[in-house]
Amino acid sequence: MSAIELHDVxxxxxxxxxxxxxxxxxxxxEVHGFLGPNGAGKSTTMRVLxxxxxxxxxxxxxxxxxxxxxxxxxxxxxAYVPGDVTLWPNLTGGEVVDMLGRMRGGLDERRxxxxxxxxxxxxxxxxxxxxxxxxxxxxxVAALASRAELYLFDEPTSGLDPLMEAEFQRSVxxxxxxxxxxxxxxxxxxxxxxxSDRISIIRAGRVAQTGTLDELRxxxxxxxxxxxxxxADGVGDLPGVHDVRSHxxxxxxxxxxxxxxxxxxxxxxxxxxxLTAHPPTLEELFLRHYGEQVTA
Amino acid sequence: xxxxxxxxxxxxxxxxxxxxxxxxxxxxxxxxxxxLGLGGMITSSxxxxxxxxxxxxxxxxxxxxxxxxxxxxxxxxxxxxxDTLGGIVANEVSxxxxxxxxxxxxxxxxxxxxxxxxxxxxxxxxSTVVGRHAATLAGLVHGVTAALLVGLxxxxxxxxxxxxxxxxxxxxxxxxLLGLCYAAVTLVAAQLSASARGALGLTGAAIxxxxxxxxxxxxxxxxxxxxxPFGWAQRMDAFGAxxxxxxxxxxxxxxxxxxxxxxxxxxxxxxxxxxxxRPGRARASRALGTPVGLAFRxxxxxxxxxxxxxxxxGLVYGxxxxxxxxxxxxxxxxxxxxxxxxxxxxALVDAFLRYVFVFMAVVSTGFAVxxxxxxxxxxxxxxxxxxLSTGLSxxxxxxxxxxxxAFGVLAIxxxxxxxxxxxxxxxxxxxxxxASQVAGQLSYTPAVLLVGAVAFALAxxxxxxxxAAWAVIAFVFFQVLLGGTVRLPxxxxxxxxxxxxxxxxxxxxxxxPLLVEVAVxxxxxxxGTWGFRRRAVVPG
Numbered sequence: 001m002s003a004i005e006l007h008d009v010x011x012x013x014x015x016x017x018x019x020x021x022x023x024x025x026x027x028x029x030e031v032h033g034f035l036g037p038n039g040a041g042k043s044t045t046m047r048v049l050x051x052x053x054x055x056x057x058x059x060x061x062x063x064x065x066x067x068x069x070x071x072x073x074x075x076x077x078x079a080y081v082p083g084d085v086t087l088w089p090n091l092t093g094g095e096v097v098d099m100l101g102r103m104r105g106g107l108d109e110r111r112x113x114x115x116x117x118x119x120x121x122x123x124x125x126x127x128x129x130x131x132x133x134x135x136x137x138x139x140x141v142a143a144l145a146s147r148a149e150l151y152l153f154d155e156p157t158s159g160l161d162p163l164m165e166a167e168f169q170r171s172v173x174x175x176x177x178x179x180x181x182x183x184x185x186x187x188x189x190x191x192x193x194x195x196s197d198r199i200s201i202i203r204a205g206r207v208a209q210t211g212t213l214d215e216l217r218x219x220x221x222x223x224x225x226x227x228x229x230x231x232a233d234g235v236g237d238l239p240g241v242h243d244v245r246s247h248x249x250x251x252x253x254x255x256x257x258x259x260x261x262x263x264x265x266x267x268x269x270x271x272x273x274x275l276t277a278h279p280p281t282l283e284e285l286f287l288r289h290y291g292e293q294v295t296a
Numbered sequence: 297x298x299x300x301x302x303x304x305x306x307x308x309x310x311x312x313x314x315x316x317x318x319x320x321x322x323x324x325x326x327x328x329x330x331x332l333g334l335g336g337m338i339t340s341s342x343x344x345x346x347x348x349x350x351x352x353x354x355x356x357x358x359x360x361x362x363x364x365x366x367x368x369x370x371x372x373x374x375x376x377x378x379d380t381l382g383g384i385v386a387n388e389v390s391x392x393x394x395x396x397x398x399x400x401x402x403x404x405x406x407x408x409x410x411x412x413x414x415x416x417x418x419x420x421x422x423s424t425v426v427g428r429h430a431a432t433l434a435g436l437v438h439g440v441t442a443a444l445l446v447g448l449x450x451x452x453x454x455x456x457x458x459x460x461x462x463x464x465x466x467x468x469x470x471x472x473l474l475g476l477c478y479a480a481v482t483l484v485a486a487q488l489s490a491s492a493r494g495a496l497g498l499t500g501a502a503i504x505x506x507x508x509x510x511x512x513x514x515x516x517x518x519x520x521x522x523x524x525p526f527g528w529a530q531r532m533d534a535f536g537a538x539x540x541x542x543x544x545x546x547x548x549x550x551x552x553x554x555x556x557x558x559x560x561x562x563x564x565x566x567x568x569x570x571x572x573x574r575p576g577r578a579r580a581s582r583a584l585g586t587p588v589g590l591a592f593r594x595x596x597x598x599x600x601x602x603x604x605x606x607x608x609x610g611l612v613y614g615x616x617x618x619x620x621x622x623x624x625x626x627x628x629x630x631x632x633x634x635x636x637x638x639x640x641x642x643a644l645v646d647a648f649l650r651y652v653f654v655f656m657a658v659v660s661t662g663f664a665v666x667x668x669x670x671x672x673x674x675x676x677x678x679x680x681x682x683x684l685s686t687g688l689s690x691x692x693x694x695x696x697x698x699x700x701x702a703f704g705v706l707a708i709x710x711x712x713x714x715x716x717x718x719x720x721x722x723x724x725x726x727x728x729x730x731a732s733q734v735a736g737q738l739s740y741t742p743a744v745l746l747v748g749a750v751a752f753a754l755a756x757x758x759x760x761x762x763x764a765a766w767a768v769i770a771f772v773f774f775q776v777l778l779g780g781t782v783r784l785p786x787x788x789x790x791x792x793x794x795x796x797x798x799x800x801x802x803x804x805x806x807x808x809p810l811l812v813e814v815a816v817x818x819x820x821x822x823x824g825t826w827g828f829r830r831r832a833v834v835p836g
Contacts, residue, residue, distance in 0.1 A: 052834055072687050072688060075686050086679050086835075087679065088590075088594065090597075092577055094580065098585065100686055104687055124578045128490075139682065
């Protein structure tokens with residue numbers, strides 16, 4: 001049973017093909033990460049799912065319905081947070097939350113209160129006085145305070161500070177426990193990694209890869225910078241280590257995520273003075289795996 | 297050590313030239329359209345006058361009746377040299393030219409000052425080398441340039457029909473200075489209000505006030521004309537005994553307003569106004585949870601503002617009605633000119649009322665179009681996307697706005713009619729006539745609704761062209777205010793919905809055209825709704 005089923009969807013705006021044969025399937029009860037760089041077609045996909053755009057070619061199904069033809073009925077069962085939130089300047093945050101909740105067909109009072117607290121949102125302020133992050137929070141509270149079967153989040157944490165980002169992750173984890181479906185678009189790999197059961201990677205209007213985190217593990221490498229008491233020259237010979245660069249007694253290299261353990265054990269023997277590690281950014285990942293195709 | 301770059305403007309006007317270049321780039325279509333539209337209307341009526349008044353007898357007839365009727369005084373003031381062709385041309389174009397130039401500078405100046413600041417785009421600009429007063433100065437230069445060009449076009453049009461050089465130049469100069477004065481008014485309003493709509497509202501009220509004060513002063517022939525910039529521009533007496541000194545109060549007021557605007561700019565925060573935002577309700581009222589509730593909440597300020605403004609205008613016009621008998625006594629020729637048989641006074645009152653009804657109705661098409669086009673603003677801002685992601689269907693979303701527009705049009709007409717009726721009753725004691733003024737004003741609403749429906753159909757079917765609805769308003773204004781002078785062919789007249797309605801109270805009320813127009817409007821609404829249902833609704 002799929003919550004979302006897109007098959008070979010094409011959507012063009014003039015000469016630009018925003019979606020170029022996109023196929024995506026999201027199962028019920030899963031948190032699905034939807035990853036792609038800016039301009040890859042994430043928001044266009046969301047708008048097709050919301051019935052705001054009609055695909056030129058291909059089929060779209062949402063909760064076993066037609067997103068274009070049955071939009072209002074389907075929307076009672078979903079909640080959506082746009083990436084760039086614009087609000088009605090003369091309404092307060094509290095009023096917007098209530099209004100959207102009612103139009104969605106009901107609001108959970110207890111969740112409304114707890115979400116307002118969780119996101120530290122003052123509901124009496126007029127929307128025109130909110131910052132970008134606070135407008136984002138209004139849309140998040142409005143979505144999370146309603147009980148939906150499917151949540152569509154389009155880059156929901158853009159503009160949020162790290163504490164609020166953590167609160168958002170906690171909220172999604174709670175949703176996951178309730179068994180609802182979440183489609184989470186992001187250009188931050190770590191965010192999708194932390195929350196998703198499965199991930200689809202979109203590039204230039206097509207899904208390039210889809211799978212569980214383990215299945216995609218070969219795509220992810222961790223970049224490590226280490227300073228050791230004894231020279232770390234031998235690290236390049238270990239399996240799964242790539243691109244070793246040395247400078248000022250430090251070594252920087254990339255490690256396949258499934259080889260990380262063995263590499264760290266080796267480094268420990270050399271006397272680690274300092275170590276930083278960060279997961280690859282989405283752009284690095286694309287450069288690594290699709291670089292040839294992109295330049296070709 | 298730092299060293300000031302040579303040749304750069306520093307201080308609070310830095311960057312003005314860059315801003316001006318940006319403004320000209322952004323308005324490369326809009327500015328020519330204003331100039332063409334306004335200049336075209338003025339030129340076409342200037343060209344028409346000599347063909348209509350082609351004998352000395354006809355010119356004399358105009359001077360003794362049309363140009364000295366209370367309607368003309370109220371709408372165009374007391375024009376000098378009304379017994380010459382120049383005076384007639386000036387009198388015929390003045391309403392469109394004077395109101396047009398004021399509206400033009402208002403829209404242009406707000407667009408490049410407060411609207412930019414509100415949108416946040418100005419913030420990006422202000423982070424570069426742009427001084428505090430640069431945006432104000434650039435907006436002023438832009439508006440004043442446009443006003444000067446319209447003044448020049450007007451002078452050129454008048455010269456082209458062989459009018460007196462000094463008179464034509466004086467008229468054009470007075471017009472441009474009126475524009476300059478209201479550009480300064482707009483700049484002050486843009487400092488006071490934190491929103492572009494608020495700035496437009498304040499300026500619109502100031503234009504209406506100046507126009508009304510001059511009109512009432514002209515009807516009563518007293519010093520009130522000297523309390524309005526419209527009066528100063530007119531008292532330069534183009535085509536009469538031209539005089540230059542009324543330029544002084546125009547320039548003095550402009551300078552004072554510019555000083556005030558600069559003072560306000562220097563003492564306020566960026567994006568701030570004079571009013572601090574107050575906390576609002578933490579919970580939504582029961583009404584806000586239906587699309588109609590939201591649409592009404594969005595537009596209640598607009599409806600109340602228009603209703604109050606036109607009611608005030610109606611009150612003044614109504615109060616002028618009882619003074620008409622005096623004018624008949626002083627000018628017995630009037631009866632023959634308007635072709636009245638029998639009760640001349642009543643015929644004059646009726647003619648006056650018809651004119652006011654139509655004028656008010658045409659003005660209120662501005663509300664209808666602005667109200668309907670909020671849908672496009674909702675769509676382009678992305679707010680519609682958020683709404684339509686809830687259980688709201690597109691049909692309910694658009695029909696909520698359409699209902700609020702229709703309600704607003706009827707409410708505005710009712711309050712306008714009430715204002716007229718009460719104003720008349722205050723002077724004459726005829727309280728029994730109040731209801732008939734309300735009914736008279738309401739009888740013109742189908743045409744207003746029809747213009748709104750055209751805007752809606754455009755927004756639904758041809759969203760990129762929805763701004764063309766403003767051209768429909770310009771055409772309707774032209775047909776109603778100048779159609780008689782220019783003598784448009786019938787098929788052009790027939791394109792205006794106001795032309796088909798029975799001209800109450802001069803003609804007896806006939807329901808047929810009203811019903812037909814309502815039916816056409818309903819069809820257009822259906823078409824527009826169909827358009828909204830089938831096309832993509834996405835942020836622009």
